[in-house]
Amino acid sequence: MSHHQTLEEIQDFKGKYPRQIWYLFFSEMWERFSFYGMRGMLTYFMINQLLMEDKTANLQYGATQAFVYAFTFIGGLFADKILGFRKSLFWGGLLMITGSIILAVDPHQFFFLGISFNIIGTGFFKPNISTMVGALYKDGDARRDAGFSLFYSGINIGALLGGYFCISIGKGTMLTSMVPEGATWNVAFGLVAVVMTISLLTFVYTRNTMATIGLSPLRDASKPGNSIQASKRWYEYAVYAGGLISIPIIMKMVANPVYVDWFMYIVGPAALLWLFYEMTKHSGAEVRRLFAALLFIVFSVIFWAIFEQAGGSLTIFAANNLDNELLGFIKLDPNGVNNAANSLFVIFFAPVIGLIWIALAKKKKEPNTIVKFGLGFLFLGLAFYIFFGTRFFATMEGIASLDVFTLAYFVVTLGELCLSPIGLSAMTKLSPARLQGLMMGMWFLASAYGQYVAGLFGASIAGDVTTASNYDKLMIYTQGYKDMAIYAVIAGVILIIVAPFVRKRLMGHVH
C-alpha cells in the first residue's frame, strides 16, 4: 500500500461501504468487548466479591453507567476543540487499558480506581470513533445510514463476546483447568486489558489510511502528521491532566449515589447551555439543523429509558417468570436469553436493514430520519406489548413462555435498529464540522439519562413485589410493560406527525 487515499478519494468510494469503515468496525468491536465484558462483571463482582448488598451494588452499577455516558459529552467537546478525534481515541484507549490493568492486578483493592479510569477513557473513545465513521461519507451520501448499521453489528459482536467470556472466566465456569481458582477475576479483567490493547493497536495501525479525518484542529499544518502547534501544545497537556485529575473525583462520586443525582441534574442543563452558546456562532440554517439533532437526542432519552429495562426489570422478570424452553426443544437459561438475544439479533439484522435502506434509497423510497425514529418507537411499543402479552401464555404459577419473550426481543431489536445507528448517523449529518464531537457526545449523554430514567421506571414497577406471589409478580411486571408500550407508541406517533414539518423547517436538504 504505497498510496494513501485523499479525503476526496475515501468519500468517493465505490460499492456499499468505504474500506476504512472496517478498520473502525474492528477497533470499536474490541472496545465494546472490553466495555461490555467489564460492565457484565460489575454487579456480580460487587455483590459476591466486595460483599456489598444487592441494592447498593445496583445503585453503584447505575452510577457507573450514568457517568460513562455522561463523560462522552466532555470527550466529544475536547475532541472538537483541541485533540481531534484521533488523539482522543488514543488517549481514551490508553486510559481504558490502564484501568483494566489496575483491575487485573488487584480487583478487590483497586476496584473503584480501575473503574474510574475506564469511565474517563470511554468518554474520550466512544463518541469520537462514531464520529469518524460519519466523516467517511460526503454530505448527502445515501449510504451513510447503512454504514452506521454495519458499524452497529461490530458493536454487538464485541458486546456479545465480551459479555459472555469475561463473566464466565471470572466466575470460574470457563477455562477452569487453565486459570487457578484464586486468580479468575484477575484473569477476567486481564482479558479486558488485552482486548482493549488489540482495539487500540488496530486503530494505530490503520489510522494513516484516513487522510485528514480526525486530525487535531490545532495541528501544525506546515508539518506532516498530527502534532499540535508548539504554542498550543499546553492545551493538549491540560486536557490529559484534566482527565487524570477527574479520576479520583469520579472515584468518590461513583461510590456515593447521592452525587450521581446531583451530577445528572447539572450536566444535562450545562450541556444544553453550552450548545446554545455554540449556536450563537453558527448560521440560521446550521442552528435549525442543530435543533433537529436536539429533537432526536431528547426522544432518544425516552427510547433508552424503556429499552434499558433489559438490564433491570426484565432481568428480574426473566429470573422469576419464564420457562426455559425455546421452540419446545432447546433448553436455555431465560436470563441468558435476556442478555444475549438482543445482540444476536442485531448482529444478523443490522446489515440486512442497512441494505434495505440502500435499496429503498435507489428507488427514492427511503424513509427519512424522523420517520425511521418514529418506526423505532412503534417497534419498541409493539415489543413491549408482546412482553405484556407473555401473561396470556402463562401457567397458574406465573411461568410464561420463553418463545413469546424472545419474539419480543426480536421486535425490540428492529426498533433499536431504526433508531440507534440512525441517530449516530444523524448526528454526523446534522452537525457542522466544528461541533461533530460535541453533538455525538450529547447523543450518548441522552443514553446516560435514558439509563437513569430506566432505573427509576424499573424501581417504580418493582414497588413492593417482594411479598407478592409469582403469579402476581407476572401481572405487576407485565402491566408495567403495557404502560411503557403506550408511551412508546405515543412518542412514535408524535414523531411521524411532526416529520414533514421538522424536515422542511429544520433539516434543510438533509434527508
Ligand code: GLN
Ligand atoms: N449498544 C450501543 C453501544 O454500545 C448503544 C449504546 C447506547 O447508545 N446506549 O454502542
